[in-house]
Amino acid sequence: MADRRDFLKATLAATAAVAVYGVESASACMPCPMGKQGAGMPGILYTKQNPGMWAGKEAGHLPQVTVEGNKVTIETKHGMSEKHYIVRHTLVGDNGEVLGTKTFYPEDEKAVSTFELPEKCSCKMAIATSFCNLHDMWVTPVMLGKQA
Numbered sequence: 001m002a003d004r005r006d007f008l009k010a011t012l013a014a015t016a017a018v019a020v021y022g023v024e025s026a027s028a029c030m031p032c033p034m035g036k037q038g039a040g041m042p043g044i045l046y047t048k049q050n051p052g053m054w055a056g057k058e059a060g061h062l063p064q065v066t067v068e069g070n071k072v073t074i075e076t077k078h079g080m081s082e083k084h085y086i087v088r089h090t091l092v093g094d095n096g097e098v099l100g101t102k103t104f105y106p107e108d109e110k111a112v113s114t115f116e117l118p119e120k121c122s123c124k125m126a127i128a129t130s131f132c133n134l135h136d137m138w139v140t141p142v143m144l145g146k147q148a
Contacts, residue, residue, distance in 0.1 A: 046061070054136070063130040067142060082106045091113075124143065125143055125144060
């Protein structure tokens with residue numbers, strides 16, 4: 001079980017690096033468990049700049065992020081219904097640390113989550129993810145207020 005957790009943590013770290021720095025730069029600063037080519041494969045992650053086959057769906061799928069002090073709020077402006085809804089938000093620091101997760105259900109009114117950054121968090125950047133049950137995983141990079 002520890003190997004699976006390590007793999008998932010490394011995958012999230014690589015996801016953060018790819019979204020924040022791009023495929024070329026990410027490979028230099030963070031190891032990718034699937035290799036450089038796997039990290040940039042279309043059909044895995046979608047961004048504002050790369051909506052892939054879901055072009056035109058960015059407004060309702062990209063996580064919108066607000067940072068106020070130590071609080072990070074993620075909102076996905078997406079309807080919630082039994083057939084089509086946001087399943088999960090995740091906030092991952094640039095060091096691969098999962099800073100928060102929230103699972104949603106079709107009966108939830110909105111896909112909004114708020115996380116408080118831990119005091120010991122040294123992350124300057126993070127990646128917010130929003131997973132739609134029909135339109136896959138969308139990522140938005142965010143600068144955190146922990147800049148020195």
